[in-house]
Amino acid sequence: MSTPHTSMTAVPLTPDLLRGALDLEHTAHGVLPHRLPARARAQCADGQLAIVESQPSGVRLVFRTRATAVELDALATKRVYPGAPPRPDGVYDLLVDGRPAGQATVAGGNTLTIDLATGAAEHRPGPVGTVRFDGLAAGEKDVEIWLPHNETTELVELRADAPVEPMPDRGRKVWLHHGSSISHGSDAASPSTTWPALAASLGGVELINLGLGGSALLDPFTARAIRDTPADLISLKIGINVVNADLMRLRAFGPAVHGFLDTVREGHPTAPLLVVSPILCPIHEDTPGPCAPDLSALGEGRLRFVATGDPAEVARGKLTLGVIREELARIVRERAAEDPNLYYLDGRELYGEADSAELPLPDELHPDAATHRRIGERFAGLAFAGTGAFTDRPA
Known part of the structure; x- marks a missing residue:
């Protein structure tokens, strides 16, 4: 960190400077971006x-x-x-005129x-930190600061040594x-290098980016958030x-998918809508959940996940990735007869055998930076x- 310039001026953290957040909560410290609305x-x-x-994830100034x-x-x-390898500090990516121009941590x-x-959690308060980017080229430019995709971040104060204005449309x-933690960006190198970014x-x-680690669960409130955005x-x-x-x-999954799609379509009746099935994940291709940390690996200081379900239960309706891909393909195929802007992509085209x-999944569940x-x-x-699905098409 360099010594702060005496000419730095505080910039109000107004909504028009933030993209990718659906809600801004005003806290005792400043502003906390949320990716789901308060409701x-x-x-x-x-x-x-x-x-x-x-x-x-995906939120940037x-x-x-x-x-x-x-x-x-x-x-x-x-x-x-505890017991797992320490997590690195969250990374802030600086882009200037769309090009990478620096990284920092707080x-x-x-x-x-x-x-x-056990899932037990303990919260301990700590101090505010400062990230500084200097030596930027003189002249007017478009600046983006991508916030850490995997680290809750309250924005306390923004400062600059020249006036700041919202970027024009x-x-x-x-x-x-x-999507899931994979879309959220688990194990990506930085916020602008998650696969969706x-x-x-x-x-x-x-x-x-509404990739929600562990929480892409067809929740109706998520569907409504998408509908209203x-x-x-x-x-x-x-x-x-x-x-x-x-x-x-399986009995609940199909109707839940239909309900999720119905809700999204209430707000976006003709937008291109692409349903993507899971990428290859060998532990769950034919073995149901639940998924759990491998405690023996944890004892060795490694984070690894295992599937704990019984494949024999698939016959009684338990879900595997193979079952889900078949069901999603069927649902999209049948709905597309009346919804010409609905598409399906098999996730194994993104990451397959x-x-x-x-590039095996290091912890059996999440892709690394190269992946x-x-x-x-x-x-x-x-x-x-x-x-x-997202290319321009003739009307």
């Missing part, structure tokens, strides 16, 4: 959901300025899992200690994506969390190019 949050007391929706130095005071909440912050075996389409950059669209393009990546939470059986052999890049590039090629 949705009030309808679910699940602690996991509360953590992940407040982690600002966006503005136009001549400043050569920018500072952001932030209060992070860092997670600690020291201090609150800590949330979570026991993986660039006429880009808005892509809203919903990479795909959005390649597709030339504005991203709203302005968007031009929508994708729903469905399946892995339903299996690894062992949430429902050959990819698994080359995020591959999935993002694949999705951009399949959805935003050629005859993909």
Whole structure:
């Protein structure tokens, strides 16, 4: 960190400087971006959901300025899992005129200690930290500060050494994506290199990322949030969390998918809507959930997940990824007869058998940074190019 310039001026943290958040909560410290609206949050007391929706994946400060130095005071909440490898500090990505221009982390912050075996959690308050980007080129430019995708971040104060104004509308389409921790960005290197962020950059669209780690569970309040959010393009990546939470059986899954799609269509009756089935995940291809941490690996300081269900129970309606892909393909095929803007993508086209052999999932569940890049590039090629669901089509 450099010594702050005496000419730095505070910039009000107004909603027009933030993109990717559905709600802004005013706290004792400043502003806390949320990726689900207050009404949705009030309808679910699940602690996991509360953590992940407040982690600002895809949320970024966006503005136009001549400043050569920018500072952001932030209060992070860092997670600690006893017995597991320490988590790195969340990364802030700086983009100038759309190009990577720097990275930083924030020291201090609150800590949330979570026991993986019991789920018990302890919160301890900590200090506000500062991230500083300086040495920026003189002249007017578009600046984006992508907030850490995996670290709850309260924005305390933004400062710059020149006036800041909201970035003008660039006429880009808005892509809203919903999915699991993989879409959220688990184990990606940084917030602008999660697979949805990479795909959005390649597709030339504005991203709203509703990837909710462990919480892509066909919740009606999430469907209503998507319904009520302005968007031009929508994708729903469905399946892995339903299996690894062992949430429902086949009898409930099909109607839940229909209900979710019905709700989304109430607000977006003709928008291109792409349903994406799970990427390959060998532990759950033919074995139902629930998924659980491997305690023997945890005892060795490694984080690894195992599927604990019985494949014999599939005959009685338990869900596997194979079952879910068949059901999603059937539902989309049947609905598409009356909904010409509904599409299906088999997630194994994003990450399949050959990819698994080359880039195995390190913890058996989440892709690493290189795999995020591959999935993002694949999705951009399949959805935003050629005859993909998100390409412009004749009226």
